[in-house]
Amino acid sequence: MMTAPADQTAPLLEIEDLSVAFRTERGLVRAVDGANLTLRAGETLALVGESGSGKSVTALSILGLLGDNARVERGRILFEGEDLLRLDRRALRGIRGHRISMIFQEPMSSLNPVLTIGRQVAEPIRLHQGRSWPEALDQAAELLARVAIPDPRERLAQYPHHFSGGMRQRVMIAMALACQPRLIIADEPTTALDVTVQAQILELLKTLTRETGAALLLITHDLGVVARYAERVAVMYAGRIVESASARALYGTPRHPYTEGLMASVPSLTGEPRARLLTISGQPPDLADLPPGCAFAPRCPHVHELCRGTVPALQPATGTSDRDHRSACHGYP
């Protein structure tokens, strides 16, 4: 067999068996525990799950942005075939904001309030692409135009507080695109925005993945957004991936009780108004004190003996249209 040249379907990003723990006053908190994720060029993968389940920590691990109290205990993060966990800080910095870009939830805290927008958008272009200031500013204006900011030339001279929330988020996206990344990580990029601005921003990101073949890792709580924009979905609970599938299969035939609970608790635009919403009973898990066995067992309506003793592995699911559908549940083999 011949080795194929970098083929189109080879994964762009492969996270294998990643575990990340934090040292805290309350003891060791394993925020990510044996996570596996695969993302192909041009694809949008949504990462959903309970607050505190390890979504942001997973994203920060890819970028090497975990704090000093964090330790990667196990695993590999292969990006275009290279293990990011083995790179030194300098090499990682070269990849960050260049081949991988990140958009954070709060645009105000990620933009520097005392620097002009032009300076902040142009600086990385100058650094990574070795352009002169005037060239970098030209390119910055083009990028602002691309994210639908009117009068981009004038806007370059303004400061972040002159921009509305939605416009600041679009500036962040312009910056993320400056260097034509292969992978864009967007952590709750539209949570603070209304639906019309949200649609504007996500349509833009989606168009870009189509045009440039970049992959998008989209972290969100909004199951409507997932349905509209993601091809694949991974569901996290207490640091583990408990289900992963194509969006259609996940919504059509969920194969994990946590995913079912999640879907059932969202009010819909067609449901009975004021009806009691279904909720997931019990409390979110305490990562410093997880039960043995399945972490969802204490809240699971279908729990049985096996669940309380043995952690279920992520395995191919049955009764689904997606061959790559996987779930980690003793009850849904």
Added chain:
Amino acid sequence: MATREREPTMNDAPLLEVTDLSVHFPVTEGVVRQRTIGAVRAVDGVSFTLRRGETFSLVGESGCGKSTTAMAVLRMQPLTGGRIVFDGTDITTLTPAAMRPFRRRIQMVYQDPYGSLNPRMTVRDIIGEPLVVHGLAGDRKTYAARVAELMELVGLLPAMAGRYPHEFSGGQRQRIGIARALALDPDLVVCDEAVSALDVSIQAQVLNLLMDLQQRLGLTYLFISHDLSVVRHLSDRIGVMYLGRIVEVATRDDLFGAPQHPYTRALLDAVPIPSPEREAERPHRVIPGEVPSARNPPPGCPFHPRCPHALPQCRTDAPALSARPDGRLVACHL
């Protein structure tokens, strides 16, 4: 002080009447000597009415003035113009002393369950603080009993009263915030993005709680949220704001069933549906253009630069909010 269980009221006078409310923020220039060079018309002639026991929601683009309107109703934001009548009394210009009894009756639940609770106070003192501030705490026994009653009301174990906020989950912290808002037995509770920071399963618990409490206590809610599915689930009536003005007011079924104002339609069109099949079938339109600035609002209808149906008249005359045959209010020339 105890929580009243109000009977479904016979009193159909509105609880709150807001008339022609405006809040303008000065725009200043200069570092040493500041000059006013203009104004941000954050709220610009807003009128609406809250009936007793109903949930009225305000929705609209970010920056359109929802929070500013809420702060004005709470009298935490000075008005540029307009009138606020609460339970028959004009509270627009009441002095702080005269305002005191009304402050008790209008309470607020904040967005951020993490940031809005003092980390150094026990849950007992967080929930009881409004009682102390208003001199209603009584002796220690009455105080503890009232706090315990409030905790039970929102589904927290009174035994947890001695704990600190960091020992609670996000949903529990939001319950603490709700218990605190209920301490003074208010009539009106303002919820500004009160469930947005919660994840969906916890959000569902808090929404159920808000609906239960409304039924049991006859509360009136002024609810603000970007999540239109949540708004539809909770609300009796909805006001849609655009650039400091209300462009449509309708009942839940009218608004979601047949939105009239072009902005309302665009807003509902943009709500993503949690079904990949249905999303694949529907067109994904976005409203063209930028939200105009409240500093230089366009002449005429504030929505005309982005409106697909704009007429020449829309560029020059601002349409008034006027009643349609079905009872809803719409500000549109079409």
